[in-house]
Each structure stands twice: as C-alpha cells, then as structure tokens.
Amino acid sequence: MPWTRAHSTAPVSPRASCLIHEDQRRTYAQTSRLFAFLMTLQWLAAIAAALWISPRTWVGSTSSVHLHVWVAVILGGTITALPVFLAVVRPCDTLTRHVSQRARC
C-alpha cells in the first residue's frame, strides 16, 4: 500500500519522500527474503513428512519409493522455487509478493 498523507496536508520534502520509499523497499525486500526462507523450510518439512509417513509403496515383498516422496521433492520444489527465485532476483516487485502469496496457499 503506498504511503499517504492522510492526517496531514503539509507538503513532503523530497528528502522525506526519498527516505519513505527507501524504507518501503527495504521492508519489501526483508519480507520477500523471510518468505523465501519459510517456503524452503516448508518444502524440506514436506519431504521429511513424506519420508516419515509413506516412504515406500509395495507390490508383495518388493518395494519402490512412494509417489508421495517424488511429489514432495519435485512438485514441492517447483512450487517453492518460483517465489524463492523471484525473492532473490526481484525482492521488491509486486509480482513477487503475489506469487509468494499464491504459493503459500
């Protein structure tokens, strides 16, 4: 949300405006990095959960890695990679915040 002067009609000096925008960008970047970290943590937790709950699928006495593990690694990785990538290369963009929000759903 852009900064507004809702409670004041005094003009904002160029220096103040510059500081406000710098602070805003810093907040955006910090938030994007925080969510990049949380998304990565969530992905690792999903892999750990898949390995704990359903590590292998069985046909009689033979087994193979369960689809849930592959899905946690590949699908979870894809869902995680997008917001993390954008948080690294475009931490202040509106698109980054939208993608991060959708990926968390």
Place this chain on the structure above:
Amino acid sequence: MPLRDLLRHNALGIAAVALSCPIIAMGLTTLIGYANTPGPAGLSPVTWPQEASAARSHDRQTLLLFAHPDCACTRATISELARIMAVARSRIDAVVHVVGPGGGPADAGPGHVWRSAAAIPGVRVVQDRDAVEARRFGARTSGQTLLYDARGQLAFSGGLTVSRGHEGDSVGREAILAAASGETSARAVTPVFGCILFGDE
C-alpha cells in the same frame, strides 16, 4: 505504467510463472490420479469356501480384511475398521489378515498395520505369510474387505476408503453397517485403494 513497460519490467517473473504453471498442473494431476486409482480387483467367492482355514462365525457376520504389513494407505482403512467396530462390534466378528512375511509379531516386530488393527476392540489379527487365504478369498489389494453373513453368503466386497489413504464417509463403511444391521440389499462392491498384496510369482 503502460502495458508494454509493465511486461518488459516483469518479463523475468512472468517467464518463471509461465514455466512453473504446467509443471505444477502436471504434478497435481499425477497426484490426484494416483490417489483415485484403485488397485487390481480380485474375484471373491460368493459363498464361504469350505477349505478356508479362517473360522467363520455362525451366529454373527464375519468380516475379513486383507492388509499388506507396510502399506501406508492401509492406515486409513484400519481407522475405518475401528469406526465400524465401534458401532457394530456385537454383530461382527472381524479378522485382519496381515499378508506377507513381514509385519507379524514373529518378525522383526509387529508393523504399524498389525499394531493398529490389534488395538481395535473385537478385532483378531492373524498372519497370512504365504498369501494362501488372500488368494483363496480373491484379495489382491491391501484393504480388501469381505463381509460374509451368518449363512456364509458374501454381503460385501471392496474397500473402506474413497481414495488412497483418505479417511471419511464411504460407500464401503455404509454398506457394511447396513448389512450388519440386517438391512437386506444387493451385494455392495466398491473399489479397493492400497498396495498390491502379492506379486505374480
């Protein structure tokens, strides 16, 4: 900002989104397809086989559940069995056959299927090491449940979950509870979701 500048400024992000969307869609489709694909169905005898080593109750319904000792999907089936037994314990004699060489008390230790089934009041757990009973009763997929009435006639055959590893209301549970209540209806058959009990060896 004009659309052209907007697209140019966000080109990298838009390309990344466009690349990811098909992969995510494909992954979700695979996952949903897997969860809703039943295992192979066997042909269960409509009358209790005389040569069966499992004992049949003559005054109550007999429920047989065949389970792979390590199948993750079967956890949900065992939970559904617990719900059935909580309601119809006095009318159903339930036996869980753990199929295969592992997972029994004589092995490295009872597996999760054995432990959770044995913890249900009114349920007996036996090991079907060589899948003899499973083959005899036409069970191919872990979670296959059969209900025979007191006369030895098959009243229900199928699974107790609506998809792999998903607990909740199901046609299987309703059919078994209806049969246990003495409601006469056509024999219900439902798909079974779980691991394959034995190979083709």
